[in-house]
Amino acid sequence: MGHKQIEVEIDDNFHIFVDEGLEDIIKNFFHWDIETCNCCIDYKGSIWIEFCDYNDWKQFLQLTLRNNLEINGLNHVRETLWEFLQEKAKVNLVFDEQVVEDPNNEENFLGTGVLVICVGLTFPKEYLKDFEGLFYDVFPKD
Numbered sequence: 001m002g003h004k005q006i007e008v009e010i011d012d013n014f015h016i017f018v019d020e021g022l023e024d025i026i027k028n029f030f031h032w033d034i035e036t037c038n039c040c041i042d043y044k045g046s047i048w049i050e051f052c053d054y055n056d057w058k059q060f061l062q063l064t065l066r067n068n069l070e071i072n073g074l075n076h077v078r079e080t081l082w083e084f085l086q087e088k089a090k091v092n093l094v095f096d097e098q099v100v101e102d103p104n105n106e107e108n109f110l111g112t113g114v115l116v117i118c119v120g121l122t123f124p125k126e127y128l129k130d131f132e133g134l135f136y137d138v139f140p141k142d
Contacts, residue, residue, distance in 0.1 A: 054117035
């Protein structure tokens with residue numbers, strides 16, 4: 001069964017559809033120049049957010065780590081998004097070759113030799129509110 005989709009305006013010329021309940025988070029990723037390409041509010045009981053460029057994932061982690069260092073330094077003060085990702089989330093790395101349509105046959109695709117690395121972040125659905133609070137500590141809304 002599908003989930004209700006919400007149209008999200010990223011900018012004047014770019015709109016995406018996102019599962020209801022994740023629209024603010026996904027829009028905020030784009031505000032911080034971190035692109036996601038897929039998400040689901042209930043993927044096998046988990047929240048799923050996919051980053052289709054490894055560099056976006058790396059930027060997300062770098063800012064999350066920096067926030068953890070600012071808050072906790074050498075002593076644990078409170079939970080951060082960095083700790084949440086370490087303790088409550090799972091990450092799947094998927095890699096493949098970029099493909100393009102075959103100009104000689106529209107039903108076929110050709111490999112390009114370009115490596116594509118996608119990162120899927122999942123965490124239990126019941127932790128969505130915790131994730132949101134910690135996420136906005138690192139990536140404040142406008």
